[in-house]
Amino acid sequence: MKKLIFLLAIGLMGQGAFAQDKALMKVYADKTQSPITYRMNHPLHAWTGESKDVTSIILTDESRKVIDKVAVSVKVASFDSQNANRDSHMIETTEGIIYPNISFASDSIKNLNDKLKVYGTLTFHGVAQKLFFEADKKVVNMKAEITGDFSVKMTDYKVEPPSLMGMATDDEIKLSFKVVY
Template identity: 35%
Template sequence: MKKIIFYALAAMAVLSGFAFGPKTLKRKLFSNKASSWISYEGKHPLHSWKAVCREVDCVVTYDEDEAKLETVAISAKVMAFDSRNTNRDSHALEALEALTYPKINFTSAQLSRNESNLIINGSLNFHGVTKPMSITTKTYTEGNTIRVEGAFPVKLSEFKVERPSLLFVKVEDEITIHFSFTFRTQ
């Protein structure tokens, strides 16, 4: 009977991660909403514009022992992008079918380092279409704050977005997504 109890306790210790050696401390960190944002830049032959979204959620898994990010998940509300032109924003919401596809989501599959860059491979879900995406970012650590910044192109046609037009000329197919997220490690 003592043997069975010993094996049961040993199995529970192994399964819980406390059995042998130190446990790696991993925590979820949520981005600071006051200083985090995502934006897109669009172009038309007559003008270009930028729309910013500050209602974006970003959570990362942070390995405290290694002081590194391991996973990333981002979600932004389509209706929260503001270009400071309500007419343009309402047309964008129509083109993006914001009521049908209210969010843009990104989830990482793998993070790796290349010199001073953090490369995030994952999936972008936009306008009901999910595509693999590789994003090269810069990370900055200042005390107990981590900032992750980057940019990447997105072709609207790849996500089945009907491009809006002005004077019968459509906006360019490629937009550029920019982002900046800050996290506190303590």
């Protein structure tokens, strides 16, 4: 019995030696190659706005093939729809002066070859909501390129959809991204 307990203890200690955390490194996004785009619809027209001022970091292995965590932040005022009046109205509608940033932090990421299943929290307009989305991943010249899209409802984040000529936009904002690390 003592031998069995001793062997079990040695076995468990040996497993602990192999269960050490893998070495992860922080990799920052290349802002020059990493836009986030939103798309909105109004009964009279549709438009997009893009931010090229995306701050993001991942925790990854040295090959950049396995991503453990991601954090992203973008300034509300950095989105450009090629219409200064509309951009100003969006900052007003989303209270971009009071809530200047939109952020996402992952809780977990499932790496499935060239696909990612990302679970985390999106904070917009001071409201944090759980979010899930899928993304595509490829490694080119030792850089990880992550692309994907998802939708959010403005009312889920306590934002009233803006209106033009007495007609409100759709509640849904479609977001797409390409982030290069």
